[in-house]
Each structure stands twice: as C-alpha cells, then as structure tokens.
Amino acid sequence: MTEPGASGQPGTKEKPAGEKPGPPSIYEWAGGAAALSRLTEVFYGHVLQDPVLAPVFAQMDSRHAEHVAKWLGEVFGGPRDYTVGLGGHPHMANKHLGRGITEQQRRRWVSLLVDASDEVGLPADPEFRAVFMYYIEWGTRMALIYSGENPPPVDVAEVPVWQWGQTPPWQPDSA
Numbered sequence: 387m388t389e390p391g392a393s394g395q396p397g398t399k400e401k402p403a404g405e406k407p408g409p410p411s412i413y414e415w416a417g418g419a420a421a422l423s424r425l426t427e428v429f430y431g432h433v434l435q436d437p438v439l440a441p442v443f444a445q446m447d448s449r450h451a452e453h454v455a456k457w458l459g460e461v462f463g464g465p466r467d468y469t470v471g472l473g474g475h476p477h478m479a480n481k482h483l484g485r486g487i488t489e490q491q492r493r494r495w496v497s498l499l500v501d502a503s504d505e506v507g508l509p510a511d512p513e514f515r516a517v518f519m520y521y522i523e524w525g526t527r528m529a530l531i532y533s534g535e536n537p538p539p540v541d542v543a544e545v546p547v548w549q550w551g552q553t554p555p556w557q558p559d560s561a
C-alpha cells in the first residue's frame with residue numbers, strides 16, 4: 387500500500403537516500419490533466435452520438451466534459467480542483483439525483499469510456515487499466531444508486547481518492 391506523501395498524494399513522500407521512490411500517482415501515470423481532458427472530450431462526443439445515452443445527456447452543461455475530467459483527476463490523486471472550485475462530492479452527487487439511470491445506460495457509459503480510453507491512448511498496462519476500471523465500475527454503480535429511489539445523503543462524503551492498492555504499476559529496475 388502506498389503511503390501518502392507530504393502533499394497528500396501517493397508516491398510523493400521523500401525516501402531515505404538509496405531507497406526506491408514510490409510509484410507516481412494514478413493521475414500522473416494516466417498523463418495528468420491533459421490526458422483526462424482529452425478522454426472526456428472524446429467520450430462525451432461519442433455519448434452524444436449514442437442512441438442509449440444521447441437522451442440522458444441532451445441537456446448537459448457545455449462544460450460538463452471539463453468538470454468530469456477534473457473530478458477524475460482528483461479521484462486519481464491529482465489536484466483537488468473539483469472540491470475547491472466545483473462544489474465537491476455534494477455537487478456531483480446532486481447532479482445524479484432523480485435521473486433513474488438504468489443498468490443498460492450504465493453499461494453503455496462504461497463501454498464508451500473504455501473505447502475512448504483506447505482512442506486517446508491512455509496507458510494500457512494491466513495495472514493501470516485494472517485500477518482505472520476499479521473506480522469506473524464502482525463510480526457508475528454509485529451514480530446508479532444516487533439516481534434511484536432512496537439515495538444516500540449527498541452531503542456526507544468527500545471526493546474519493548483511489549490508490550494503486552494491490553496492483554502498483556510495473557516499473558523496470560532501471561526506471
């Protein structure tokens with residue numbers, strides 16, 4: 387398990403001389419803000435062409451893709467931009483309330499995001515994709531729960547921060 391560094395992000399804690407540094411954050415491994423912005427831009431482009439999802443996102447805010455990129459960045463250990471400037475977890479959860487997301491819509495959302503991840507060239511190593519999809523599977527199921535009847539209270543949670551957990555990235559000794 388990676389310990390948080392001085393900045394609160396994984397992999398940034400200073401190590402005694404000679405000790406191998408921890409892995410970069412998942413956010414850094416993904417390619418940072420630019421990679422996540424490109425991902426959500428391409429993803430929502432596909433969403434708007436998709437017969438299952440286009441009606442769900444017909445009224446979306448013009449900055450939606452940008453906001454979701456910031457959310458994902460924070461989840462994967464990047465800057466806390468969504469918490470600081472975009473309303474944090476309560477705002478995100480509120481956006482899903484009452485939408486009655488179906489399992490078919492959730493699956494399509496996941497499927498199009500995987501397609502977009504390949505299209506924009508997110509890292510394809512097993513460890514990164516496993517931890518990325520771990521969050522996406524969890525997050526889409528949470529969105530479905532918040533969108534349904536009897537959602538959990540929206541104001542009690544922080545933006546979750548994902549860790550490499552069981553599958554830290556493989557790095558050659560020379561790295």
Ligand code: HEM
Pocket residue numbers: 442443445446447449450453454457458472477478481482485487491492495521522523524525526529530
């Ligand atoms: C990991 C999964 C998900 C993440 C990270 C996510 C993230 C977000 C965020 C951050 C917002 C608020 C954007 C803002 O601040 O303006 C939002 C809104 C929204 N989400 Fe999700 N979402 C997920 C899953 C889903 C799914 C599965 C659906 C439906 C199939 C969905 C439908 C919507 C809709 C319709 C909105 C409102 C869009 C708007 O009016 O601008 N979300 N989502």
